[in-house]
Amino acid sequence: MISKEVFKEQFEKILILYPNWRIDFNDVKTALVWYKQFEHMDDERFVHMITSYIANDKFNPTVKGLLENDTAQQKSQSQLEHEKMLLGLGEGK
Secondary structure (H helix, E strand, O other): OOOOHHHHHHHHHHHHHHHOOOOOOOOOHHHHHHHHOOOOOOOOHHHHHHHHHHHHHHHOOHHHHHHOOOOOOOOOOOHHHHHHHHHHHHHHO
């Protein structure tokens, strides 16, 4: 799940780089609606998506446009479970 701090940092960057985008992230309701669209992502994946969008798109962001830039390689469930196991062993458990 994406952290609220990373979400805020990345959207502050977008607001600076797309000055004509009229989204008020100081409005809690607006910020929450946008956050809900991406909450399933982890921080790394979200940052990659935002970075890719900035590099590839000249128009103000939309949910669809951002998701089209969600190109980070995703790990399978078995890869995630294996990493959890390795982390558990690495911590002396």
